[in-house]
Amino acid sequence: MNGRERTPSPAGPAFTAPAARRWRELDPRLQMLILNKVWCVGCEATTTIIEPTGHLVRGDLILEGTCLRCRGVVRRVVEGD
Secondary structure (H helix, E strand, O other): OOOOOOOOOOOOOOEOHHHHHHHHHOOHHHHHHHHHOEEEOOOOEEEOEEEEEEEEEOOEEEEEEEEOOOOOEEEEEEOOO
16 A cells, blocks of 8 residues: 555445445455546546445446545446456
């Protein structure tokens, strides 16, 4: 783990109940990878998503939050089974 990675902590009140259940089903190592490998259009680079929210759309987990570097909006889709 490098100094910029964050431990997975979402699934609080900013997640819908189904999204929180889906997030908790993921291995913590995969959660960490997902949070720390988000593309930011503003930075044109991979970044860490902070203050994420989550909801499900057609079985896919949609994470939306803030870029750690530029504070722009970033999103990550975790495809369903």
